[in-house]
Amino acid sequence: MTPEEEQEFKRRRKSRNLVLGLVLLGMVVLFYAITIVRIGAQ
Amino acid sequence: MNTAPTAAETLEQEALVATPVPARMPAEWRDFFALTKPKVMRLVVFTALCGLLAAPGSIHPVIGFTAILCITLAAGGAGALNMWWEADIDAKMKRTQGRPLPQGKVQPTDARDFGLLLSGMSVMVMGLAVHWLAAGFLAFSIFFYVVIYTMWLKPRTPQNIVIGGAAGAFPPLIGWIAVTGEITWMPVLLFAIIFMWTPPHFWALALWAKPDYAAANLPMMPNVAGETSTRRQSLAYSVLLLPLSVTPWLIGGTGAIYGISALVLSSIFLALTVPVGLRSSVEGDKMKPEKKLFAFSILYLFVLFGALVVDRMVLA
Known part of the structure; x- marks a missing residue:
């Protein structure tokens, strides 16, 4: 792998990890909100 | 019998060990997003939202948002599974040649796993957070689109889109059921x-x-x-x-x-x-x-x- 390819490899991996992190964070917030609403309804 | 490797064989083996296996370039998140057929998803989300808003009764905004999110994820998952199954067909058509799988940007198994994950997650969350009847219809709509339409009807009969069109007709029905809990x-x-x-x-x-x-x-x-x-x-x-x-x-x-x-x-x-x-x-x-x-x-x-x-x- 050339240095340019390696740089591209790392860039792609980083952006994927960032998006995955944001998705997980969003899920945590959503599940927290759902739990609060469900408990509130009971 | 002498089984010791020759100098040439040793060098060859060392070269094999030392040569790094070329790493496959990881797919970008945009490629996975493209697997969800975002353009088709817009109409799905819109009709589902309309079904939800037009239904009699009320739904908590968080639960309503979750229902629409689940329908969106399910449509995306079904789209990814469709692209995984039809990768060879997509490669032959101008309209679909640019998709991530024919372009080699995403591996077929990755697309399949991504589709299964989205589909499974969407049905589970719909059932647990919104309503199990809505989740049942959501699961059936994914099955209908992927198995009945994509795998079975599309390559066999010219009536494929007539019957397969039912898959696209489910979103407003599911949105409605998410509110009322009945058909x-x-x-x-x-x-x-x-x-x-x-x-x-x-x-x-x-x-x-x-x-x-x-x-x-x-x-x-x-x-x-x-x-x-x-x-x-x-x-x-x-x-x-x-x-x-x-x-x-x-x-x-x-x-x-x-x-x-x-x-x-x-x-x-x-x-x-x-x-x-x-x-x-x-x-x-x-x-x-x-x-x-x-x-x-x-x-x-x-x-x-x-x-x-x-x-x-x-x-x-």
Whole structure:
């Protein structure tokens, strides 16, 4: 792998990890909100 | 017997060990996003949201948001599974050659796993957070689109999109059930409207993309039954769509805002289908009436379902 390819490899991996992190964070917030609403309804 | 490796073999083995295996470039997140068919998803999200907003009763905004998110994820998952299954067909068609799998940007197994993950997650969350009946219909709609339509009907019968169109008709029904928790005539009618709208919408595209489908060896109606038959059938579906779209108003399920909108929109839809249904294409035809019908058919569904929500808001 050339240095340019390696740089591209790392860039792609980083952006994927960032998006995955944001998705997980969003899920945590959503599940927290759902739990609060469900408990509130009971 | 001497089994010791020769110097040349040792060097060769060392070279094999030392040579790094070329790493596959990881797919970008955009490639995974493209697997979800974002353009198709827009219509799915919109009709689901309209079904949810037009349903009688109320739903907590967080639960409503979750329901729409689940329908969106399910549509995305089903889209990814469709692309995984049809990667070889997509590679043969101009319209789909640029998709991530034919381009080699995403590995087939990654696409399959991504689709299964989205589908499974969406059904689970819909069941746990919203309603299990809605989750059941969501699971069935994914199964219908991926197995019944993509794997079974599409490569076998020219009626593929007629029956497969049911998969696209589920979102407003699921959105409605997420609020009410039961099935009544109204969500079934919304389902029927999209079901009846799909053939003229899709065949308008199939008529001008005929060479593409022929290249992919897919038995689309224009390629199997011929252009004339497809055109006549499109017209028949549009004629049936007109009274069907007005039925929610006639049975008292909606007010006049929806009823008059449906009457006007379906009349225009029919007026645009008439030239498509009665004409024949010639060599080098630009297929303008078909393209016009296809473009209007998308607008038709957006405005019709928009009118349904406005009607409900005014009535409420």
